[in-house]
Amino acid sequence: MNYRKALITFFTFLGGIYFFLEFVLPEKLPEALGGYVFGMFHSEISNGFIAIGAVAFALGLINLFYVHGSKIIFKRKGALNSIALLVSLLLMAYLTLNEWISSEQVNTRSADLRNLAAFSERIKGDAEKSDYEGLSVTERVVFLNDALKIELSKVQAVLDNRESAMPNFLYEDLTTNLAVVTDKAEKINKVINNGSVFTDFTILTDLSTALNILAPSFYKINETSYRTSTEKLTYDFVYEGFFVPLGSAMFSLLGFYIISAGYRAFRIRSTESALMMIAAVIVMLGQIPFYIYIWNGLPEVRLWLLEYPSAAAFRAVKFGAAIAGLYMAVRMWFSIESSSFIEEGKEGPQ
């Protein structure tokens, strides 16, 4: 066994044993065995696997650029389609990135205000602790004051550059809430400018409350602005306007294909095809409201066909496939799967 194969075998077994034990062991081991909760890190491990899977998407991108890029460079047949594909890919990537940045900004802007509210509460909380060893309250309030100035100027900037398309009540809300926070901020500023030691902790609590009220109204205005932004509208235009309808168009093709496939399938060539056609006709007639003009019992026969013979066949297929899948999984887990298509340099089966 070469080094590379041994490594693959080891990691395959390790990955398999974790999920196997996670399934077979009880949620929590008995206290006599340590009471260990095996699935404690399950979400972290699962996220790790998802992250590895996400990296694989780069392979798809590389392939697209390789296959279509070479077609364009060497002017092969279908080069025009390849140009259209790569241009669409790059355009979509650019629009998605732009849209993502805008939506992230909406969250971060209001999150900054919430963080300041939490910091304000923290200063008060730490001051009440006897064992707190860090910057003095006054020094921390100075930092808070500086950060407040920056954040409030951002809110003020939004109010100064009002967008005519935005509902007025959003601005009114923001103005009122901003005024309350500014009032508290000025009080803090006054204490700091006087150079006295900061002792009035009720201002910090009031400031925290006011900031927690201001944050949602700031979020709302940013969110509304984002929804009407060029980035969002362009993205929606391309995705909702082109991509989704194209997918739906493909799906709608199914309707036509079912007719042509049905035409071929329902030709009576043998006893089996005759039985299939009769069953299909009953199911179809039992499904539509016209059955009352033919026979009232049709829906019941249809249901019986679907719930008994058809369901039995479905389950049989699923059973067989599940057992075969299980065996294949065990072979993969123990790396006893045929090495015919993984081992390098070895002659394959004849």
Next chain:
Amino acid sequence: MGIEHASPAMILILLILAGPLFYFIRKAIKGHQFFVRKIAGIDAINQAIGRSAELGRPVSFCTGLTNISPTLYAVLGVLFHVARRCAIYRNKLILPQNQPDVMAIAESVMKDAYRIEGRLHEFDPSNIIYLSDEQFAFASGYMGTIHREKVASAFLFGYFAAESLILAEAGQQIGAMQVAASVSPEQVPFFITSCDYTLIGEELFAAAAYLTREPVQMGSLYAQDRVKIVIFGLIIVGVLIATANTIFPEVNWINIDTIIRAPWQDVKAWLVGGS
């Protein structure tokens, strides 16, 4: 309701199921010949490749929406065989792909097949085409590819969903000989109506063993058939117990599913005689 943790009976069943696998694989490796019934759909794979060689047109092999799973490994066994044949006959083999990670594995398998046949210089990675991970974008890409390439034979192996009929009808329109195999029973009728041959459910898992006669796969195939008989017996017993409980409620036997689902505490209580 889904099951998050196995009950003691489930663990026991898993162990019982695993036993025949190792036993029959060992037996096959020692040289025992197992009988596998004739499966027309699998025999048609070689016919389809031959037809393609005669017509001088490409072969397409589509793994559909299959992700990395046991199904994929069953499909790769078939792909390996198809790629080897294509290498021998110098057929162009196209692999339209839906999943990038699957694409990397499929490419490696195809490359190995060409190398084993001594035709590595003829292996062209640009025949492995990543289309899209979006279901219908993939379907439209597949349709376009096989129409442009005018494939003579198309293989649809793996997991498919609503796009199955679109893919199969696209092959039908260009007169390609099609062999399909799906583990999703919902898609089987679509393949039966549009493809020349269809492998149903576990036949997909048997295909690689049938084609290669490789001992590990043959042993596994034989074991799974034996295990199915055991499960069939369990179903019969379960039905009989449930029926007896319904007709004669005073009997009050424990249903098989109750035993299978019983948690550790219940089993302990049964064993030590508690309530």
